[in-house]
Amino acid sequence: MMEGLVSLKATPKISFRSPPSVFHRPCLSTRPFMNPLGANRHSAASIRAQQPDTKDGSALVSTVSMENKEISELKVKEWELGMFQEEVAASQGIRIRRRPPTGPPLHYAGPFEFRIQNEGNTPRNILEEIIWHKDTEISRMKERQPLSLLKKALENAPLTRDFVGALKEANRRTGLPGLIAEVKKASPSRGILREDFDPVEIALAYENGGAACLSVLTDEKFFKGSFSNLEAIRNAGVQCPLLCKEFIIDAWQIYYARIKGADAVLLIAAVLPDLDIKYMTKICKMLGLAALVEVHDEREMDRVLGIEGIELIGINNRNLETFDVDISNTRKLLEGARGQLISQKGIIVVGESGLFTPDDVAYVQEAGVKAVLVGESIVKQKDPRLGISGLFGKDISL
Numbered sequence: 170m171m172e173g174l175v176s177l178k179a180t181p182k183i184s185f186r187s188p189p190s191v192f193h194r195p196c197l198s199t200r201p202f203m204n205p206l207g208a209n210r211h212s213a214a215s216i217r218a219q220q221p222d223t224k225d226g227s228a229l230v231s232t233v234s235m236e237n238k239e240i241s242e243l244k245v246k247e248w249e250l251g252m253f254q255e256e257v258a259a260s261q262g263i264r265i266r267r268r269p270p271t272g273p274p275l276h277y278a279g280p281f282e283f284r285i286q287n288e289g290n291t292p293r294n295i296l297e298e299i300i301w302h303k304d305t306e307i308s309r310m311k312e313r314q315p316l317s318l319l320k321k322a323l324e325n326a327p328l329t330r331d332f333v334g335a336l337k338e339a340n341r342r343t344g345l346p347g348l349i350a351e352v353k354k355a356s357p358s359r360g361i362l363r364e365d366f367d368p369v370e371i372a373l374a375y376e377n378g379g380a381a382c383l384s385v386l387t388d389e390k391f392f393k394g395s396f397s398n399l400e401a402i403r404n405a406g407v408q409c410p411l412l413c414k415e416f417i418i419d420a421w422q423i424y425y426a427r428i429k430g431a432d433a434v435l436l437i438a439a440v441l442p443d444l445d446i447k448y449m450t451k452i453c454k455m456l457g458l459a460a461l462v463e464v465h466d467e468r469e470m471d472r473v474l475g476i477e478g479i480e481l482i483g484i485n486n487r488n489l490e491t492f493d494v495d496i497s498n499t500r501k502l503l504e505g506a507r508g509q510l511i512s513q514k515g516i517i518v519v520g521e522s523g524l525f526t527p528d529d530v531a532y533v534q535e536a537g538v539k540a541v542l543v544g545e546s547i548v549k550q551k552d553p554r555l556g557i558s559g560l561f562g563k564d565i566s567l
């Protein structure tokens with residue numbers, strides 16, 4: 170029995186060239202990403218087979234061969250462009266690869282075609298698994314609701330509220346970091362956080378407890394969240410601006426979040442190359458949304474600081490590949506020249522993950538954050554409102 174064999178089909182085909190090390194594609198592109206060496210759907214034989222018979226067939230065959238040559242050349246160019254994008258992502262230190270666009274690589278073995286689990290077609294960590302799943306999920310969602318439909322729906326979308334302004338105002342009012350309270354039922358690292366999970370009830374409790382903004386997880390598979398939760402919270406009349414906490418890899422998702430009632434979206438630098446961050450930030454501005462750009466390390470911070478127009482940076486203390494949480498990460502990334510540049514640019518920094526006590530909040534505030542994003546420690550409390558006063562060591566709703 171072959172190890173790692175996950176599926177077996179009895180249709181022999183040409184095997185694909187071995188996969189590249191990363192699979193990034195530009196989010197702007199709508200091109201079908203195809204390996205020219207595997208593009209046997211357009212082989213001369215298959216095109217010829219589709220043509221009506223001619224007297225001797227020769228003229229037609231040569232025209233078709235020409236077309237086929239052009240198609241092949243085009244495909245080689247597409248493939249090279251794809252490779253170039255992958256190299257760009259790798260050169261920016263992005264370790265999270267995109268899902269192999271043609272599916273797991275095929276291996277030609279005798280009369281059968283095997284799909285063999287290997288380093289190239291298996292996610293290397295949870296974040297990569299989430300991103301690969303997102304890829305298929307979004308493709309399905311886009312089929313049902315293409316961008317043209319979403320653009321029409323924008324006409325009836327609720328007005329956006331000022332997410333960054335709400336954080337600044339809370340910070341000014343309380344002298345403490347503005348709170349983004351997360352509506353989080355479960356997570357890959359902690360499992361189910363709260364069994365009796367009523368998103369609207371939790372959102373209202375957070376608002377009454379003094380949260381400046383809310384973060385609503387919309388991923389279903391890994392976090393047991395949903396866009397219905399986001400919509401329900403918005404429709405319940407919650408005034409706090411809402412962050413759609415999603416794994417965004419395609420601009421389509423930003424439009425979708427906007428029509429579902431979001432005021433802000435998350436852009437993860439570990440996943441998105443600089444060009445995507447720039448492009449998506451512009452789309453956010455156009456749609457009236459704030460963009461919370463999340464970084465984990467110095468390299469990601471430096472990349473993001475090099476992008477014009479960034480107003481809000483989140484420092485995640487959770488390593489999304491290993492799940493290790495270390496709040497000193499916030500301090501490390503705000504030390505020295507980086508911290509100074511951030512103040513000069515007037516960027517608001519959000520400390521994210523692993524904050525449980527007033528000491529934790531004081532520690533990241535001392536490091537320079539003006540806001541915090543907190544899930545587990547407050548959502549687990551029977552009364553999430555009390556969770557907030559426990560986190561800050563006092564009632565911040567006053």
Ligand SMILES: O=C(O)c1ccccc1NCC(=O)[C@H](O)[C@H](O)COP(=O)(O)O
Pocket residue numbers: 295296351353356357358359485487489521522523524542543544545546
């Ligand atoms: O929370 C996780 O296990 C997780 C795993 C993989 C990717 C993202 C993940 N969390 C997203 C977050 O950043 C947190 O939900 C958020 O910062 C709140 O963190 P916490 O207060 O520790 O719940």
